Amino acid sequence: MYNTGKIIAGLVVFFILATLPFLLNLGKANAKIEPSIDTPEINAMPKKHCVEPKAFMRSEHMQLLNNWRDQVVRNGNRIYVGSDGNEYPISLQNTCMKCHANKKKFCDKCHNYMAVKPYCWGCHIAPKENEA
Amino acid sequence: MAKLPKPEELLQINYNPPPTEDWMDRPVELKQGNFCWGAKGKNLAAVEFPNARDWTPVEADWKLPKDWEGTVLEAMADRLSKYRSFKVFMDICVRCGACADKCHFFIGGGDPKNMPVLRAELMRSVYRKYFTTAGKYLGKLAGARELDLNVLKEWWYYFYQCTECRRCSVFCPYGIDTAEITLMAREFTNLLGLNTDWISGPVANCYMKGNHLGLEPHAIMNSIEGMIDDIETITGIRINPSFNRKGAEILFVTPSGDLFADPGTFTAMGYMMLFHELGIDYTWSTYASEGGNFGFFTSNEMAKRLNAKIYAEAKRLGVKYIIGGECGHMWRVLNQYMDTWNGPADFMEVPKSPITGTVFDNAASTKMIHVTEFTADLIKNNKIKLDPSRNDDLVITYHDSCNTARGMGLLEEPRYIINSVCNKFHEMPDNTIRERTFCCGSGTGLNASENMEIRMRGGYPRANAVKFVRDKHGVNMLANICAIDRATLSASMDYWVPGVRVTGVHELVANALIMTGEKERETNLRGEPLPGKGGNE
Amino acid sequence: MKTVLPFIAVVILVLLPLFGVTVAHQTQIFFGVVVPYTAVAVFVFGFIYRILQWGKSPVPFCIPTTCGQQKSLPWIKQDKLENPVTTMQVVGRMLLEVLVFRSLFRNMKTEMKEGKAVYGSEKLLWLAGLAFHWSFLFIFVRHYRFFVQDVPTAIQLMEGMDSFFQIGAPLFYMTDAVILGAVTFLLVRRVYLPQIRYISLAADFFPLFLILAIAISGILMRYFFKTHIVAVKQLAIGLVSLNPTIPEGIGAIFYVHLFLICVLLMYFPFSKLMHMGGVFLSPTRNMANDSRIVRYINPWNYPVHVHTYEEYEDDFREKMKKAGLPVEKE
Numbered sequence: 001m002y003n004t005g006k007i008i009a010g011l012v013v014f015f016i017l018a019t020l021p022f023l024l025n026l027g028k029a030n031a032k033i034e035p036s037i038d039t040p041e042i043n044a045m046p047k048k049h050c051v052e053p054k055a056f057m058r059s060e061h062m063q064l065l066n067n068w069r070d071q072v073v074r075n076g077n078r079i080y081v082g083s084d085g086n087e088y089p090i091s092l093q094n095t096c097m098k099c100h101a102n103k104k105k106f107c108d109k110c111h112n113y114m115a116v117k118p119y120c121w122g123c124h125i126a127p128k129e130n131e132a
Numbered sequence: 133m134a135k136l137p138k139p140e141e142l143l144q145i146n147y148n149p150p151p152t153e154d155w156m157d158r159p160v161e162l163k164q165g166n167f168c169w170g171a172k173g174k175n176l177a178a179v180e181f182p183n184a185r186d187w188t189p190v191e192a193d194w195k196l197p198k199d200w201e202g203t204v205l206e207a208m209a210d211r212l213s214k215y216r217s218f219k220v221f222m223d224i225c226v227r228c229g230a231c232a233d234k235c236h237f238f239i240g241g242g243d244p245k246n247m248p249v250l251r252a253e254l255m256r257s258v259y260r261k262y263f264t265t266a267g268k269y270l271g272k273l274a275g276a277r278e279l280d281l282n283v284l285k286e287w288w289y290y291f292y293q294c295t296e297c298r299r300c301s302v303f304c305p306y307g308i309d310t311a312e313i314t315l316m317a318r319e320f321t322n323l324l325g326l327n328t329d330w331i332s333g334p335v336a337n338c339y340m341k342g343n344h345l346g347l348e349p350h351a352i353m354n355s356i357e358g359m360i361d362d363i364e365t366i367t368g369i370r371i372n373p374s375f376n377r378k379g380a381e382i383l384f385v386t387p388s389g390d391l392f393a394d395p396g397t398f399t400a401m402g403y404m405m406l407f408h409e410l411g412i413d414y415t416w417s418t419y420a421s422e423g424g425n426f427g428f429f430t431s432n433e434m435a436k437r438l439n440a441k442i443y444a445e446a447k448r449l450g451v452k453y454i455i456g457g458e459c460g461h462m463w464r465v466l467n468q469y470m471d472t473w474n475g476p477a478d479f480m481e482v483p484k485s486p487i488t489g490t491v492f493d494n495a496a497s498t499k500m501i502h503v504t505e506f507t508a509d510l511i512k513n514n515k516i517k518l519d520p521s522r523n524d525d526l527v528i529t530y531h532d533s534c535n536t537a538r539g540m541g542l543l544e545e546p547r548y549i550i551n552s553v554c555n556k557f558h559e560m561p562d563n564t565i566r567e568r569t570f571c572c573g574s575g576t577g578l579n580a581s582e583n584m585e586i587r588m589r590g591g592y593p594r595a596n597a598v599k600f601v602r603d604k605h606g607v608n609m610l611a612n613i614c615a616i617d618r619a620t621l622s623a624s625m626d627y628w629v630p631g632v633r634v635t636g637v638h639e640l641v642a643n644a645l646i647m648t649g650e651k652e653r654e655t656n657l658r659g660e661p662l663p664g665k666g667g668n669e
Numbered sequence: 670m671k672t673v674l675p676f677i678a679v680v681i682l683v684l685l686p687l688f689g690v691t692v693a694h695q696t697q698i699f700f701g702v703v704v705p706y707t708a709v710a711v712f713v714f715g716f717i718y719r720i721l722q723w724g725k726s727p728v729p730f731c732i733p734t735t736c737g738q739q740k741s742l743p744w745i746k747q748d749k750l751e752n753p754v755t756t757m758q759v760v761g762r763m764l765l766e767v768l769v770f771r772s773l774f775r776n777m778k779t780e781m782k783e784g785k786a787v788y789g790s791e792k793l794l795w796l797a798g799l800a801f802h803w804s805f806l807f808i809f810v811r812h813y814r815f816f817v818q819d820v821p822t823a824i825q826l827m828e829g830m831d832s833f834f835q836i837g838a839p840l841f842y843m844t845d846a847v848i849l850g851a852v853t854f855l856l857v858r859r860v861y862l863p864q865i866r867y868i869s870l871a872a873d874f875f876p877l878f879l880i881l882a883i884a885i886s887g888i889l890m891r892y893f894f895k896t897h898i899v900a901v902k903q904l905a906i907g908l909v910s911l912n913p914t915i916p917e918g919i920g921a922i923f924y925v926h927l928f929l930i931c932v933l934l935m936y937f938p939f940s941k942l943m944h945m946g947g948v949f950l951s952p953t954r955n956m957a958n959d960s961r962i963v964r965y966i967n968p969w970n971y972p973v974h975v976h977t978y979e980e981y982e983d984d985f986r987e988k989m990k991k992a993g994l995p996v997e998k999e
Binding site: 140143145147148149150151153154155180212213214215216217218219220221223224225226227228229230232233234239240244247249250253264265266273274275298301302303304305306307308309312339340341342348349350353375376377378418419433436437440441444445448466467468469471472473475476490492493494495496497498500505508509512537538539540541542543544545548561563564566567568592593596599 | 670671674719722723724725726727728729730731732734735736737738739740741742744745746748751752766770772773775776777778779780781784785786788794798862863864865866867868869870871872873939941943944947948950951952953954958960961962963964965966967969970973974975976977978981982984985988989991992993994995
Binding site: 004011014022059060063065 | 712825898950
């Protein structure tokens with residue numbers, strides 16, 4: 001025999017599963033994701049710059065931070081020399097978060113969007129929000 | 133006829149195909165001893181089959197009809213639209229190779245085209261060429277090839293080397309059953325008159341005379357008379373079976389092989405002794421005198437035509453239900469096909485044992501039960517007296533028939549009976565019994581004599597397992613519930629494991645059965661002294 | 670031939686988007702919008718089409734392959750999962766088959782040793798198959814973080830499990846290693862084992878190379894040639910909200926990854942990969958062994974020419990009478 005009912009039911013399930021991303025986004029607008037660098041510390045900089053160029057930081061910051069942790073914890077090295085030749089103290093709290101004092105509008109912005117949960121804040125204490 | 137090589141010569145097997153060869157480039161070679169003679173024209177004509185003529189496989193000219201390619205492709209399109217199994221199995225094989233070394237013919241022969249996957253690819257390659265876009269345009273790269281005479285000969289050679297045992301299907305992650313593909317290949321070859329003599333002869337016999345052996349009504353009765361005489365000699369009891377009797381409660385149908393040749397006849401004697409002792413109201417039929425169905429190895433339609441007799445006769449005689457004897461493919465057909473083809477059997481009643489009152493709900497629709505189901509129920513309810521020590525000269529192992537194992541699941545009933553009627557029973561290794569059982573090597577109409585090499589090769593895995601228990605436990609008797617087994621395993625045992633004999637389960641039952649009013653038995657059904665009665669112990 | 674050609678085909682499929690988006694920026698629309706939409710449509714409708722094509726052919730007979738004790742006498746224990754008679758038992762059997770590859774688990778290896786055939790345990794194919802399919806599924810579901818704006822907790826939990834060991838940054842996914850290992854194993858055995866090589870077709874190597882390339886491009890993108898991941902999600906959400914955009918800053922490696930997946934989707938319905946749907950339609954597995962209990966109907970069952978009892982009696986009447994058999998007509 002044909003099992004028509006079962007086949008149709010199976011295909012409906014398949015169709016829903018296969019097009020689930022479309023169904024879940026029906027009528028939803030694509031959110032704009034722009035991390036804010038609008039903090040007093042950054043605004044006060046004459047020439048805005050990070051420890052490395054923006055594009056590098058965007059894709060490689062996790063690796064950089066991972067290295068920084070290893071440098072400090074395992075090698076006791078607390079100085080990072082950027083590709084621009086400048087020296088920076090290796091410190092999440094005192095270097096990164098000094099400028100990016102707006103974790104919620106900077107770090108969390110992309111991390112939440114991408115469902116990434118960095119374990120920085122398992123040990124470090126997130127600084128008090130300070131934005132302009 | 134080709135001389136059969138010695139066992140140790142046959143065992144020079146290499147399971148590794150040539151490393152660089154493409155199987156499509158290897159032309160088919162019909163090796164003597166590996167195929168059966170061609171069908172005779174008169175047997176094909178008897179059942180109104182096309183292209184009825186005598187033909188010889190070894191001759192170059194197969195006397196094929198005009199545009200045979202068109203006939204095959206048309207039939208292929210038709211079967212694809214009729215059988216989901218065929219269609220799905222043509223498409224979904226991933227060639228994982230799990231089936232490759234599961235076929236008894238491959239294990240016993242090493243011919244790579246006997247790997248189930250490759251046997252199926254013989255068909256799939258043609259399917260791809262004519263029924264898929266990729267195959268049509270990419271050809272060989274897509275695993276496709278044209279249907280030509282070489283392909284047809286290859287089909288004929290290898291699809292008449294598959295016993296439809298379904299062992300590959302057990303191991304396939306998608307359940308692809310090569311039997312389904314072989315069934316189709318045999319449909320196609322039969323459209324061109326390419327059957328074998330050993331199949332078409334029995335088919336014609338069964339159609340015209342009611343059974344494969346072509347026993348006419350009086351011959352059946354003579355044969356059974358002979359058995360009755362033997363039973364009287366052994367037990368002192370004269371039993372009196374009836375034939376074609378209207379109004380009987382039960383119609384009994386068994387493969388005709390059991391009426392004709394040892395050791396099947398001992399099994400038939402076993403049925404009759406049991407039924408007599410129980411005093412049940414049953415009849416034989418000379419018209420429906422065949423449980424087996426060689427039509428099933430021919431085409432779906434032929435199988436249905438032969439099977440139709442069983443219900444027709446049950447209806448004519450007005451029986452309440454049917455008991456079927458010990459047979460393998462017979463039960464595949466009875467379990468999975470008969471009711472669909474020739475039912476509904478609403479003129480009968482749900483089988484109910486007249487002795488124990490057990491109602492066989494598992495046959496509520498077909499109204500046909502297996503004799504081991506019937507007997508196991510008797511023994512469980514203590515309705516027969518047994519003396520298992522009469523079988524004490526036997527150390528027994530049990531061979532599951534392919535079809536009752538994988539097309540039904542009749543596994544425990546015969547084992548329960550054997551354990552009740554015998555004291556010495558040993559199982560073969562787990563990998564070779566129950567759903568993993570090996571074919572006797574000669575099913576689906578391969579039990580001829582001109583193809584003895586392939587039969588012995590196919591029978592090797594079973595024999596190998598028997599040898600294991602013979603060497604370990606001293607097994608000397610191979611029990612089974614299949615008429616083809618009884619006929620073919622005897623040959624295979626003689627060849628591979630001399631000293632092991634073959635028996636049906638109901639022969640063992642009858643030996644142990646203490647019949648009311650019997651004289652002290654001196655011999656078993658084979659006329660051999662019972663243990664302790666030979667004077668030499 | 671059957672190994673090299675599929676490999677070359679996959680190399681070309683890698684190079685196409687690589688050169689495309691590097692040389693001509695505009696092709697991003699093609700690789701980022703046109704191809705993905707086409708691929709999804711071909712996959713979804715192609716898959717449904719194939720299933721319906723199969724479904725058009727009936728199952729004329731009840732042909733389960735029974736792998737355990739039948740249901741017969743009440744005191745004999747039925748093997749409900751290997752020889753089902755009810756729908757629930759069939760569902761159980763199918764679940765075992767689909768989720769844990771029950772039949773493949775039975776696999777063993779036949780060898781000739783000391784002049785006789787012996788059957789050894791062979792679970793590697795089962796293990797690799799299981800590892801491959803499950804890691805593929807895990808990775809597929811994990812990718813939902815790119816397709817849903819507020820990623821559900823369940824997906825985040827899966828990520829957490831997959832990166833449980835917190836190795837490196839970004840965190841290392843175990844499934845990445847598993848799928849690479851499993852696909853490599855499946856590929857190597859196809860080349861190395863003589864039986865498997867003999868039965869393999871180009872159509873067996875192509876999907877393996879393709880999936881390997883997809884996995885490698887994904888891994889490279891995550892750990893080595895990182896790209897602007899937020900922009901990738903913007904593109905993905907744009908696609909699935911039917912509002913396609915091509916954000917700036919996405920590396921060519923992403924287009925390679927995406928394009929290969931699209932090829933896989935488009936190839937899927939017309940290849941052996943359809944075993945995904947086919948396994949559910951396999952009559953030897955999805956049927957109950959109840960054909961003696963209820964009559965199974967064949968929709969094309971047709972009357973056949975039989976040799977009736979009357980004809981039989983006509984042929985043998987005299988002989989029957991002589992033998993003392995009852996006859997219908999004197």
